Amino acid sequence: MNAGNKKGRPRTHLFYDFVKITAALPGVVAFRPKYLYENEAAKKRIRGGALLIANHFGFFDPVYLQFAVWYRRMRQVCLQQFFDSRAGWLFRAVHCIPVDRDNIGMDSIREIVTSLKNGEVVGMYPEGHINTENEDIQTFKSGMVLMALQSGCPVIAIYMKPRKHWYERLVFAIGEPVDPHTVCGDRKGIAAIEQMTRVLKEKEESLKILASEGKT
Numbered sequence: 001m002n003a004g005n006k007k008g009r010p011r012t013h014l015f016y017d018f019v020k021i022t023a024a025l026p027g028v029v030a031f032r033p034k035y036l037y038e039n040e041a042a043k044k045r046i047r048g049g050a051l052l053i054a055n056h057f058g059f060f061d062p063v064y065l066q067f068a069v070w071y072r073r074m075r076q077v078c079l080q081q082f083f084d085s086r087a088g089w090l091f092r093a094v095h096c097i098p099v100d101r102d103n104i105g106m107d108s109i110r111e112i113v114t115s116l117k118n119g120e121v122v123g124m125y126p127e128g129h130i131n132t133e134n135e136d137i138q139t140f141k142s143g144m145v146l147m148a149l150q151s152g153c154p155v156i157a158i159y160m161k162p163r164k165h166w167y168e169r170l171v172f173a174i175g176e177p178v179d180p181h182t183v184c185g186d187r188k189g190i191a192a193i194e195q196m197t198r199v200l201k202e203k204e205e206s207l208k209i210l211a212s213e214g215k216t
Contacts, residue, residue, distance in 0.1 A: 013073060015093045020066065020073075031170035033067050036210050038203075041176035046072055049116040049153040050177065053144055053200060055137055055208070056125035057162045062096075065123050068158050068172045075115050077108075077124035101128055104143055109150075116151035126200070135162055137204050145196040148180045155180060157200055159207035171214065173207035 037043045046069055054065050062076045080098040082091050091098070097115070099108040115122050126140040148155045154177035161171035183199055184192040 011095055013095075016073060016095060019094065023063075024070070027063070027067060030166075031064070031067060034169050034171045034214075035068075036171065036173045036214070038173070038175045038207065038210065042174050046121060046156065046177075049119045049151060050121050051112075051116060051144060051148050051151070051153055051155045052121060052123040052158055053126050053140075053155060053204070054123065054158040054160055055204065056127045056130050057132075057135070057160070058130060061125065061130075061160065062123065064160050064170055065158065067170065068160070068174065069121060072121045074121045074123050077112065077122065097122070109143070109147060112147050113150045116147070116153040126197075135208075137201065137208060140197050140201045140204075142193050142197040145180055145193045145200070148196075149184065149193075152181070154178060155200060157203045157207055159204055159211050161208075161211040171211050173211035175203050175207050178203065 052065065052069065052074070054061065054068075062078065065076070066074055076094075076096050077099055078091055078096045080100050082088065083096075083098040097108060097111050099105075112122055112124075124144060126144050127138040128141050129138075131138055144155065156177050157175040159173040161173070163170060178196075178200065180196050183196045
């Protein structure tokens with residue numbers, strides 16, 4: 001679905017599609033993506049709106065994540081500072097959603113929720129920052145759960161195995177969709193959100209093990 005921008009004009013995907021198509025073949029050759037799935041449900045293609053969450057180990061993660069769901073367009077959440085840089089035009093052209101890492105504003109939340117409700121795929125990194133120290137998955141920020149609950153869309157956890165050498169394959173471990181309403185039930189408030197956050201963190205940890213074992 002082609003949702004509009006803040007001024008009400010429909011977004012055009014011409015530049016996004018051009019970049020995606022021209023980068024597809026070189027990316028497949030360079031990364032040689034390998035897909036591992038939690039179960040049969042995880043193998044099904046994503047239909048409609050979905051919130052994708054992934055670990056964050058490098059600046060090029062948004063590029064890698066696109067290869068995880070190559071058959072869908074994706075809006076990526078990125079830091080406001082990138083929008084304010086000289087390369088800001090590029091992040092706008094591929095329809096990224098700016099957020100303030102320390103204080104996410106209502107405008108950002110509203111845009112993410114609206115995109116999900118409009119049937120779009122949104123990618124974000126709940127660790128909140130690039131983890132350069134080790135491969136341990138850091139504490140998840142719970143804002144993603146609130147957005148999923150408000151949109152009614154499933155959350156799909158993806159673990160991307162860090163590449164230590166340029167010639168290594170890019171390995172994805174993909175989990176089955178998690179319905180936040182199924183996990184939280186009729187409960188509301190901080191306790192329910194924290195539980196859902198724990199569930200997603202544990203799923204990401206299990207996907208990390210799946211990626212390290214390398215079994216299909």
